[in-house]
Amino acid sequence: MSGRFQTPRGTEDILAGEQPYWRMIEEAIGEITRLFGYERIDTPSFEAAALFEKGTGDTTDIVEKEMYTFEDRGGEILSLTPEATPAICRAYLQHGLSNRPQPVRLFTTARMFRYSRPQLGRLRQFTQFDCEAIGSPAALVDAELIELHWRFYERLGLRNLELRLGSIDDLEPRRDYLDRLRAYYRPLRERLTADSQRRLERNPLRLLDSNDARDQELRAGAPTIIDQLSEEAARHFAGVRDALTAAGVPFTVDPLLVRGLDYYNRTVWEIVPVGDSRAQSSIGAGGRYDGLLETLGGRATPASGFATGHERIILELMRQEITVAGPPAPDVFVVHAGKGASRAAVRAGADLRAAGLATFVGEAGRSLRAQLRRANGSGARIAVIIGEDELARGTAALKDLRAEDGEQEEAPLGEVAARIAGRLRPRAGGRAGAEDAPAAQ
C-alpha cells in the first residue's frame, strides 16, 4: 500500500515463508566453509569511500554511479559497502594477517548496497556470501575456491548449473591484448552500438560480453585473450583446469568471459543456471586479484576469491522447485476455558517448555472450539485441555490430535509435562532429547 510507509525501493522484507531458504543457505555456508577450512570475518557495513574508489576501481560502474556515499557528522566521507573484497583486504592489512600462515582463508556473509535500478534478482540492498584466500599465488588456491563455490551450490540441491572459466592474463600482457582488441574494433567503430563505442575507449574487454546482437556479430572475428595468454598466465590457467578436473568439478572454458571489476587478473569464473533466460541470472562469480592489496597500500600480495548472492540463489532454488522444510510444528497446544484455568494453562505451558516441548498456549477468552481449531491448524501433536471441570479435579485432558477418533486421557496437572514427554519422546527422558539430539537435517 502506498500512502503508508513501505520498504525503500530495491529493498525487501524477508517474511517467515522465505526464512527457511535463508536458514538453509546459512547452514550450507557453515558446513562448506568448515569443510574447506575458511574462517569467518565480519567487517563494517560502511567504510571510507576511498577504500572502494581505490580498491574496486573508480572507473567501475559500482563506484562511479552505484555507491551510497555520504558525509557523516564529523566530515568523514563514507560508503555503504558495495562489495566485500576491498573491505576484507583492508582488514587483512589492518590486522597484520600476513603474519599468519598463508594463504589466509576468510569468508563472510553481509549486506551489500548498490544504487542501481531494481529488477528481479537485482536489489539495492542484497546479501552476499564471500570467500577470499589471501596470500597465495597458487593455481590450486583458485581451484580450491572454485570447488568450494561449486560444492556449495551442490549442497543446496541446485542442479543444471554451468561453471564458466576463463583467464584475463596479468595486467602488463593484457595491455598488449587490449591494443590488439582496439585495433580490431577501430575500423568497425561505426557499426557498434553506442554503448559499445564508449566501451571501446573505456573498457574494451566489455565489448566481448555485450548482449546486443549487432555487437555479438562483430565480435566473432575478434582476437580472444585466452588464446594468447602470457606463458606464466597460461601455465597458471592450465594448473587451475587440471586441479578442477582432478577434483571432479565440471567446467567450460569461456574465452569471452570478462568480469566487471578492475582488479581481476588471470583466473575468472562465474556460475550460471543453464536455461534461465533472465538477465540477472549469474548467481556467483569470482576471480584472482593479485594487484589489489598493493593498490590498497600493502605489500604485493596475491589473492583470489568469489561472491555469491543469497537472493539470486533463492530465486534459483524456487525456479528449480526445491522446497525447504519450515520450522517444525509445536508439540503441544494448551487450550483452556474458565477463570482459574488460564493460570493452570500458563503453568502447564511453562512445565512443557521446561521439558523441551514446543508449546502454544491458546488465547484466553476464546471458545474451546476456536482454540482447538487453532490447535489443529498449528500442527501440534497433542492438545492439553483445561476447563473448569478438569481444574476442579486438578487434572487436564490430553487429546491426541493426530488420532482420528480424538482419544483423550486425563492426567493430574502436575504430571502433564512428564506424561506428554514420555509419550512423544519415549527414549529421551525428561530432557526430551535436547542434549544429544543430532543437528537438524
Add this chain to the structure above:
RNA sequence: GUGGGCGUAGCGUAGUGGUUAACGCGUCAGGUUGUGGCCCUGAAGAUCGAGGGUUCAAAUCCCUCCGUCCACCCCA
C-alpha cells in the same frame, strides 16, 4: 541512467466510464449445555498505489509521482 509492461482487501484474481467494487484462499465469530479436522452460516477487511485533471458520472480516460516487472546498462 534509457525504453516499455503492470499496480483492485493479507494473498490470488474478476470487473475497462454509469446504482452500496465481486469471487476464491486466509482471518474472526457461530452451527445450543465445554472439544479440532470435513461441511454449513455470518462478519470484518479495499481512501480500486498516490496526487492532480477530463466528464453529469472514473477502478475504468489523460498527466505527474511512487512501487514493481521486462529489456538495455551493470552485476550477486
